[in-house]
Amino acid sequence: MLKRYLLAPGPTPVPHEALLAMAAPVLHHRTPQFAEIFRKVAAGSRELFGTRQPVLPLASSGTGAMEAAVTNTLSAGDRVLVVSGGKFGERWAEIARTHGLDAIEIEVEWGCAVDPDQIADALRRHPGVRAVLMQHSETSTTALHPVERVAELTRDTDVLLIVDGITSVGVFETRMDEVGIDVLVTGSQKAIMLPPGLALIALSDKAWAAAAKSTLPRYYFDLAKARESFAEDSTAYTPAISFISGLEAVYRLVAEQGGWPAVYRRHAILAEATRRGALAMGLRLLAPSAPSPAATGVWMPEGIDAGEVARYLRDVIGVTVAGGQGKLKGKILRLGHIGYADTFDVIVALTAVEMALKHFGTGVVMGRGPAAAQEVLLQMYQVQEG
Amino acid sequence: MLKRYLLAPGPTPVPHEALLAMAAPVLHHRTPQFAEIFRKVAAGSRELFGTRQPVLPLASSGTGAMEAAVTNTLSAGDRVLVVSGGKFGERWAEIARTHGLDAIEIEVEWGCAVDPDQIADALRRHPGVRAVLMQHSETSTTALHPVERVAELTRDTDVLLIVDGITSVGVFETRMDEVGIDVLVTGSQKAIMLPPGLALIALSDKAWAAAAKSTLPRYYFDLAKARESFAEDSTAYTPAISFISGLEAVYRLVAEQGGWPAVYRRHAILAEATRRGALAMGLRLLAPSAPSPAATGVWMPEGIDAGEVARYLRDVIGVTVAGGQGKLKGKILRLGHIGYADTFDVIVALTAVEMALKHFGTGVVMGRGPAAAQEVLLQMYQVQEG
Secondary structure, three states: OOOOEEOOOOOOOOOHHHHHHHHOOOOOOOOHHHHHHHHHHHHHHHHHHOOOOOOEEEOOOHHHHHHHHHHHHOOOOOEEEEEEOOHHHHHHHHHHHHOOOEEEEEEOOOOOOOOHHHHHHHHHHOOOEEEEEEEOEEOOOOEEOOHHHHHHHHOOOOOEEEEEOOOOEOOEOOOHHHHOOOEEEEEOOOOOOOOOOOEEEEEOHHHHHHHHHOOOOOOOOOHHHHHHHHOOOOOOOOOOHHHHHHHHHHHHHHHHOOHHHHHHHHHHHHHHHHHHHHHHOOOEEOOOOOEOOOEEEEEOOOOOOHHHHHHHHHHHHOEEOEEOOHHHOOOEEEEEOOOOOOHHHHHHHHHHHHHHHHHOOOOOOOOHHHHHHHHHHHHHHHHHHO | OOOOEEOOOOOOOOOHHHHHHHHOOOOOOOOHHHHHHHHHHHHHHHHHHOOOOOOEEEOOOHHHHHHHHHHHHOOOOOEEEEEEOOHHHHHHHHHHHHOOOEEEEEEOOOOOOOOHHHHHHHHHHOOOEEEEEEEOEEOOOOEEOOHHHHHHHHOOOOOEEEEEOOOOEOOEOOOHHHHOOOEEEEEOOOOOOOOOOOEEEEEOHHHHHHHHHOOOOOOOOOHHHHHHHHHOOOOOOOOOHHHHHHHHHHHHHHHHOOHHHHHHHHHHHHHHHHHHHHHHOOOEEOOOOOEOOOEEEEEOOOOOOHHHHHHHHHHHHOEEOEEOOHHHOOOEEEEEOOOOOOHHHHHHHHHHHHHHHHHOOOOOOOOHHHHHHHHHHHHHHHHHHO
């Protein structure tokens, strides 16, 4: 018997409260019953995003919402800056070019955060930039980008700040309005603790004004139409009804358990415990200077194929972590610790990696990873009690 | 958020395959559809018990089946020997006395196995003994009793061997017919991986012959009546329908995953890993000379209240283990590792206990418990691969 553990940066485990809500009989979406759930979800999403704008649910994965962000606010030929420091930065550039934008990539070493000065410099050197497209947390490199500092450059200008918050919204606090994010996107399968299939997107007043002028074609992802339906507690096209019910259950669960601030504290501690554990077992961090609290990337020792380690962990030991993507393929593992994750998910990940490293003949000493993590995690409970 | 881990010797976690089967719409029990499931379960239970006899399902907890074992095979005034080395041994004596039997208790130090010579001696000293009542695995002390050796004393005599197999059936191999167990009882909430609420019981030919002569009153637990209904793929009274469906799912799951021999190997390794981990963190075992593979009892260090540790583990850390019962209350913890349990349940239990011991100010060194367990557990995978 292989009991399976999902310890990747996403999809993440779904709590049974959400699974049961999603397994309930499907409501019809043009009913007062659904409208009531929709309103609760709308309020919860506004809190989560830190915005007074409508947070529109889309029946799509996060990439759909990324594309919607571009096609609703920009026009063919528009010049945009793309922070490219990982696979998802590259995705912004691909989406932009697919729609005929002039995408200027700001190259960032994978595992590092963008330096806001690079962006300031690019804005000076490339006149007429209409938007900056970036990740808040670059899932492929486990690096955290300084969105707040980039927003200082765009906030009082005509430049839109378009942020992929897929592994940041719900991981740590996002204050969209206060910071000055113009388009914020997230997906259901990360900190929101649902299966993949739902995306959320919100636009600032500045972004809505841009949307009114944008001429890129869009039909399914027409956000102006989505906003009209949203005002009537619905969506333009058939909503992913069970996901909306699941999201209501998640918001209720989070509220019952101390609210999002408690979630953010937990994520910070789980991330810290994972980093300490990884370092204690002799691994190097992929993003030591700007680690995201969503996931921890670790380099595999010289001569060890990370893909083989990931396969051993998944197929033999039952623990699914993520390997590297793009140029990091075969070199790193990424350990997720968001959403329905706690103390013992970190312990399982670290002990499993130790066992795998031992299996592959490295000189790892068993128990050092969990020991370092235990020290950090125990503090969490002591603070709670104190 | 407190993610909850059920790491007690029972109830044990239920695999989702069984939960989903139990959540399916309830069948009517007087239908060919139910009869088909019933027959599959009957075949699976015979394999599990190692018997050609019908294994009768009862809608009760294990204690109901223990009482059925007594009331169906014995009569008021009958003399019985009871192996009393823990709370469940005491339960046999209580049941026997409730029904007017002359119960002679063979006292065994808690944490130890009965010496078969004690039983041989008692059988000599007390003529007319009709039955020996014992546990195979005494859940309260985590000790394993030598049922096979006791059976050598009773097999070719008129004395019935009545065995509580609640934490042995499905934990390790039971060969009821071959060993010569006359009545064997188990419950659903241990190695069978279902919620509590279903018991199974089987009688040898010798026990059925005794049943024909037994005069204790019984109605709900009338096993002769149950056997008649069993021949028609049903039960005498309304069966616990969802449990029968759940049991079918469990038998299918076990068959898909290498059969019961693979389960027994896993239990043995998880138990060994738990014992090594406990010793490595400086704890003394409760049953060092005869440890059951179902659960591992550990003494708490001097001055530490095991009840407080168990409460801290459960309420603060989210890990439910069992404390001591009866005279062991406050002194020990019992860590379960059967049923839907694997490598990382052992790791979670050991790391959680280390964290709790540190919290309570003992000199425990973090990581030693999991490290020792990891070494044992890794071997399991290497054997699987080899």
